[in-house]
Amino acid sequence: GDKVKQSPSALSLQEGTNSALRCNFSIAATTVQWFLQNPRGSLMNLFYLVPGTKENGRLKSAFDSKESYSTLHIRDAQLEDSGTYFCAAGYNKLTFGKGTVLLVSP
Amino acid sequence: GPKVLQIPSHQIIDMGQMVTLNCDPVSNHLYFYWYKQILGQQMEFLVNFYNGKVMEKSKLFKDQFSVERPDGSYFTLKIQPTALEDSAVYFCASSYFQNTLYFGAGTRLSVL
Numbered sequence: 214g215d216k217v218k219q220s221p222s223a224l225s226l227q228e229g230t231n232s233a234l235r236c237n238f239s240i241a242a243t244t245v246q247w248f249l250q251n252p253r254g255s256l257m258n259l260f261y262l263v264p265g266t267k268e269n270g271r272l273k274s275a276f277d278s279k280e281s282y283s284t285l286h287i288r289d290a291q292l293e294d295s296g297t298y299f300c301a302a303g304y305n306k307l308t309f310g311k312g313t314v315l316l317v318s319p
Numbered sequence: 320g321p322k323v324l325q326i327p328s329h330q331i332i333d334m335g336q337m338v339t340l341n342c343d344p345v346s347n348h349l350y351f352y353w354y355k356q357i358l359g360q361q362m363e364f365l366v367n368f369y370n371g372k373v374m375e376k377s378k379l380f381k382d383q384f385s386v387e388r389p390d391g392s393y394f395t396l397k398i399q400p401t402a403l404e405d406s407a408v409y410f411c412a413s414s415y416f417q418n419t420l421y422f423g424a425g426t427r428l429s430v431l
Contacts, residue, residue: 256422309361
C-alpha cells in the first residue's frame with residue numbers, strides 16, 4: 214500500500230472558506246514537508262516540520278510523529294491557493310503522497 | 320525565496336539517444352537531488368548527491384543514469400541511452416542541510 218497516504222484526493226472550496234488536508238504515514242517519519250505544485254508544475258515548499266506545529270499566514274500545519282499523521286489547514290481560501298498539495302516524509306530521501314488537488318472558486 | 324533553475328524546460332529526443340538535464344541549484348546549498356514525476360502521479364526519488372558523491376539512489380535510478388556536478392557548476396542528470404519509459408518530468412532540488420528542499424520547475428522529457 215501507499216507509504217504516504219493523502220486525503221482527500223481532490224477538494225473544491227469557495228473563496229473565503231477553510232479546510233484541512235491530511236497525510237497518514239505507514240513509514241517511520243521524523244520530518245514532514247508540504248509542497249504546493251502550481252498548474253505550471255512548479256513546486257513551492259510550504260512547510261518543513263519536526264513534530265509540532267507551524268503557521269505561515271493563512272496556512273497552519275501540524276505533525277504528530279507518534280500517531281503518524283500531518284495536517285495542513287487553509288484558512289480564508291483564495292484563488293491563488295489552487296493547485297496540488299503534496300506532503301512528503303523522510304530525512305534525506307523524501308517519500309511523497311499522491312497529492313490533493315485543490316480548486317478554489319469565486 | 321531561493322531559486323533552483325532547470326534547463327531546458329522541455330526536451331524531445333529519440334529513443335536510444337543520450338540526454339543531459341541541467342540544474343543550477345541554490346548557490347550555497349550542499350545537497351542535491353533528482354526526482355521523477357510521471358504525468359498525474361506522485362514525485363519519486365531518484366538520487367541524492369553530496370560532496371561530489373552519490374549518497375543514495377532508488378531502484379528507478381537505472382544503470383543508464385548518471386549524475387555529476389563538475390567544479391561546482393550545473394548539477395546534471397545524464398541518461399544514456401534513453402528508453403520510452405524515461406518520459407517524465409524530472410525535478411531537481413537542493414538543500415543546505417538535509418532539511419528544507421527547494422525544487423526547480425522541472426524538465427519535461429519526451430522520448431519518442
